[in-house]
Amino acid sequence: MKMKTSRAVILTIIAVLLAIYILFPFALVVLNSFKTQAAIVQNPISATGASFKQFASNLSAVVNNKNFSFWRAFGSSAVVTIISLVLLAVFGGMSAWVICRNKTKWSTVIYMTFISSMIIPFQVVMLPLIATFREVGKYIGLGMNGTLPGLIFAYCGFGGAMTVFILTGFIKGIPYELEEAAAIDGCSPEGTFFRIIFPLLKPTIVTVTILNGMWIWNDYLLPSILLGQNNPNKTLPVAVQAFVGSFVKSWDMILTAALLAMIPMIVIFLVAQKHIMDGMVQGAIK
Amino acid sequence: MNENTSNRKTLSMTLLGVGTILLIAALYMDFSKNYIRLGSFELRGAFLVLGALCVLAGIYFIPTILHHRAIINCIFLFPLLFTFAVTVIIPMFVGFFYSFTDWNGVTFTKMVGFENYAAMFKEPAFIWSLLLTVLFVIVNMILVNLVAFLLALLCTTKLKGVGFFRAAYFLPNLIGGIVLGYIWQFIFSNVLTKILNSPHSALATTKTAFIAIIVVYVWQYAGYIMLIYINGLATVPKDVLEAAQIDGASDIATLFKIKIPMIAATFTICTFLTLTSAFKQFDVNLALTNGGGTVRGFMGKRLSNGTQMIALNIYNTAFARDQYGYAQAKAILFFIILACVSLLQVRISNKREVEM
16 A cells, blocks of 8 residues: 555656656746846746746737737737638538448549548648639639738638548548438438538537647648738748747747747646547547 | 429529639639729629639539539539649649749749759758758657557556646647747746856757757657557457466566567558658747757868758748749658658558567
8 A cells, every 4th residue: 555655646646747858848938038138047946036027028029020010910820720620510411421422423522622632731831822813813803922811711621621520520420311301301412401410410510620720720822822921811820930030049029029929838738638639639540 | 393393404504604604704804814803802803713613513503413413523523632732732843843843932034954953962061961861760660669558568668647748748749839939048048048058059059959859859750650559559358468478477577579560550650650740840849949050161162050950941932042943852751761762661651560
């Protein structure tokens, strides 16, 4: 019995040490955004020189910086993420349902195309994507490069495969009798989908939304090449990159910006911790 | 009922008619270059989108019971397939074609055949990036899985506050690579030099900078893989573990003889995930070192891209050196390597799983 308690103590100590190691960088960011550049350079791990007044001044310098313009970047990121997630959930559900409930040659071809496209690394389509968007934009007279709708369009295209993949797996498990019963009662196919299937998809939609949301919110490469570093509507990761580029080694500014960029995600995580961790796992093992 | 059908018919015909007119108008404006503007806003795009929506709605209202299901199927598939085709399928084929040209991002003047592909094997900087990426992938696959598995074992013991530890270990995964990269750049160049009292940052020399990228990557990714292992360990049946305990199996024997063989499928998933994500590593690489670092004498040349992974190499070839066709050829090679390696990995793991 005594051996067991000592083992538990050792394990707890290890766990705590690991937690300290893993959370240490976050603590440093918080601590140092309360200090001046001089104080940070002098000693980054002590609390000397940290004050709320300095934090407020760092914060206002960062938020009002022209290269960063936090609120605007936050707004762009939020708009792009939310609209893309809603569209992906609805369109993905619709496509997955059609693919799953029609056992024809075409549905198999479409499904296999989606699945095999998941292995394509973004770098392969990155350059031709800009060209395609430019041509399509020129042709239809709508700006696709450098605009938020264009970015949302791209996210629907890139996120589609995984969304369909996960949702198809779930729809397969919904008994077909439900749809037959609805059809006998005079429900149209679109009514069947939106009134019966879509509500049943809710738990899987949550999973898909978390996976896509984490990816879209943190994505840097796609918005950076579609929008560009100097676009007024740039998203948060692009704004951080543009901002840091303009402040070489001004750690007070950089760390405050990093803190601002981290806060939204951490707040969401604290609220929906269980959902996010479950969603990430479910998405991976399917 | 009859009136309803005729109503639908009128509606459908009107929508189809209006939609077609709008589409034709948009196309006409395209070809005649006679763009009608409303202030500074070009009407062409709006016409096209409205026209397409009208046609779709018109098709939806076609009064047929026999084909209604087929129509719904098409309308339901259309949005995602259209975006997917424009963003993935078309660029994929276009990109394949461009890799054989001297494309500069806008136009190309001539076909160059396999010149781009031949050139990259003569470029020491690219070979270096490729080999470095392979090394990075191998080291990470081992380290991330090992660390994650140990963390998972730790988090499945009867520890107090296990929920907190899980959340804490997972936390780095929430933040984007760009932000993490800059935070760690600060830690390596300002904090660690202070703690270790050394004048040199770990990012200053190529070898230590490469290790730094690995440290950051494992730190970021292990928590996520840990969650998957925890999930896998939870599927090991309790009665089997109890039986082992009654038979007097030690903890180590239980781990190696029962737990690990029983979660072989989880190992497959995790190696696959770490493999593909390490190959595509870009954000941390860009923010932490931006690929810098000198290498003296590799293939008879002095290189300045000591820590540049393949994804960043492709990016710089296109955007810094404006060699789009060449960068595209590198990307295609990257795709082929990634596809082969992942297929191989899945095949080997499947075989092993069956044997186990």
